[in-house]
Amino acid sequence: MKSLTKRQSEILTFISEVISNEGMPPTRKEIALKFGFKSANSAEEHLKALDKKGYIDLQGGTSRGISINKSFLGIxxxxxxxxxxxxxxxxxxxxxxxxxxxxxxxxxxxxxxxxxxxxxxxxxxxxxxxxxxxxxxxxxxxxxxxxxxxxxxxxxxxxxxxxxxxxxxxxxxxxxxxxxxxxxxxxxxxxxxxxxxxxx
Amino acid sequence: MKSLTKRQSEILTFISEVISNEGMPPTRKEIALKFGFKSANSAEEHLKALDKKGYIDLQGGTSRGISINKSFLGIxxxxxxxxxxxxxxxxxxxxxxxxxxxxxxxxxxxxxxxxxxxxxxxxxxxxxxxxxxxxxxxxxxxxxxxxxxxxxxxxxxxxxxxxxxxxxxxxxxxxxxxxxxxxxxxxxxxxxxxxxxxxx
DNA sequence: TTTCATACTGTGTATTTATACAGTATAAAT
DNA sequence: ATTTATACTGTATAAATACACAGTATGAAA
Structure with missing residues (x-):
């Protein structure tokens, strides 16, 4: 499994926290807000990188369509x-x-x-x-x-x-x-x- | 606590299932699709009823902004x-x-x-x-x-x-x-x- | 040296989504 | 008898959202 950069790891952690706290995954905008990105596209690109590396699955055309790959979830x-x-x-x-x-x-x-x-x-x-x-x-x-x-x-x-x-x-x-x-x-x-x- | 109608109960169960299976709450449209409603507004009204009765909390202006009241969750x-x-x-x-x-x-x-x-x-x-x-x-x-x-x-x-x-x-x-x-x-x-x- | 991945900003837009308003119909409550 | 809650259809729209494209900059890999 490909390793994550520090930023990617932070973002994966954030997604996991939001799911746990808010009961739903964040939007691109919410991710950008959290990390101070001025463009939601920065979030988009990190999500794509995480998807490509297999850590998350993106559901296209769906709001908040981010799911964390189960094999990385759980204790x-x-x-x-x-x-x-x-x-x-x-x-x-x-x-x-x-x-x-x-x-x-x-x-x-x-x-x-x-x-x-x-x-x-x-x-x-x-x-x-x-x-x-x-x-x-x-x-x-x-x-x-x-x-x-x-x-x-x-x-x-x-x-x-x-x-x-x-x-x-x-x-x-x-x-x-x-x-x-x-x-x-x-x-x-x-x-x-x-x-x-x-x-x- | 006010009791739910059959329909409201079905919808609450569906929301809970979607959260559990998809990792995020459904949209109004998805609820309408599941129950065969031809208008997403039917879902909207059921959500309002569930909110009013205290079973869920709706977050305004947020996609999938439905959270199930914790006191009804859990074992x-x-x-x-x-x-x-x-x-x-x-x-x-x-x-x-x-x-x-x-x-x-x-x-x-x-x-x-x-x-x-x-x-x-x-x-x-x-x-x-x-x-x-x-x-x-x-x-x-x-x-x-x-x-x-x-x-x-x-x-x-x-x-x-x-x-x-x-x-x-x-x-x-x-x-x-x-x-x-x-x-x-x-x-x-x-x-x-x-x-x-x-x-x- | 050139490509590729990372990490961003900035702009634009099609689509998704929430949600209001106007109706219809039925059953229960006052 | 009249109001209120339930349970829907149908239309409309502002706002939220995903996501593409065009850039800039850096460091690592080929």
């Missing part, structure tokens, strides 16, 4: 994470789900498919999708996605300072994980906002 | 169920959540807020929202919403025939519930399609 589901690769790398994305609405308390950057039973006692079970918001500022009590030496894990954060991190599995059969960030490679990937489970 | 969340009242009765609906996308395997009629810990061992905990599809034809193994003598409960269906129903809590501390439908009042309200949990 990615991250399955097995290849060691060392960024969570959202293409090879880790299982699929995407269309998902809008204010269900979770913050914006969902991706869903992570849960493996194992280490969080069973708080109702997070194998196969569940957990909604993740990318952020570093997490506090004890939060359920977090962390990366320890290239290994991605979901646990409750119990303690966090420069010299010591304690991650707590929510299952009696597992022990707390204690990390020294100055020795081991450690990173917070995000905060768990909620759970989505689909039977069958 | 209802059913909280505490008043004894004897239908699950979806107004007094039982906590709020509604905007929710579209093909997350669950079937269409979600409502979300039910979970009370108690009787399903803890399959990861359904207090406060969770479970997605329910209204149906009677459930089979053993399904997690179902059932009504026993005006009491609404969520359990795994273990056995079901004319003389005996067994509902199984997924928690060692609870015992199976055995019902004789010819003596006790019993009804299947729906099937649990999945779980939605929102932290914080």
């Amino acid at each position: 990615p589901i991250v399955g097995s994470v290849a060691a060392g690769s960024p969570l959202l790398a293409v090879e880790n994305v299982e699929e995407r789900i269309e998902f809008n609405g204010n269900i979770f308390s913050d914006s969902v950057d991706y869903f992570l498919r849960v493996k194992g039973d280490s969080m069973n006692e708080v109702g997070i079970v194998e196969g569940d999708l957990i909604a993740i918001n990318k952020r570093k500022d997490v506090k004890p009590g939060d359920i977090v996605v962390a990366r320890i030496n290239d290994d991605v894990t979901v646990k409750t954060l119990f303690h966090l300072d420069k010299r010591k991190v304690i991650l707590r599995p929510e299952n009696k059969n597992y022990k707390d994980i204690e990390i020294n960030p100055s020795i081991e490679s450690f990173d917070i990937e995000g905060k768990c906002l909620g759970v989505l489970r689909n039977y069958n | 209802p969340i059913v909280g505490s169920v008043a004894a004897g009242s239908p699950l979806l009765a107004v007094e039982n609906v906590e709020e509604r959540i905007e929710f579209n996308g093909n997350i669950f395997s079937d269409s979600v009629d409502y979300f039910l807020r979970v009370k108690g810990d009787s399903m803890n061992e399959v990861g359904i905990v207090e406060g969770d929202l479970i997605a329910i599809n209204k149906r009677k034809d459930v089979k053993p193994g399904d997690i179902v919403v059932a009504r026993i003598n005006d009491d609404v409960t969520v359990k795994t269906l273990f056995h079901l025939d004319k003389r005996k129903v067994i509902l199984r809590p997924e928690n060692k501390n609870y015992k199976d519930i055995e019902i004789n439908p010819s003596i006790e009042s019993f009804d299947i309200e729906g099937k649990c399609l999945g779980v939605l949990r929102n932290y914080n």
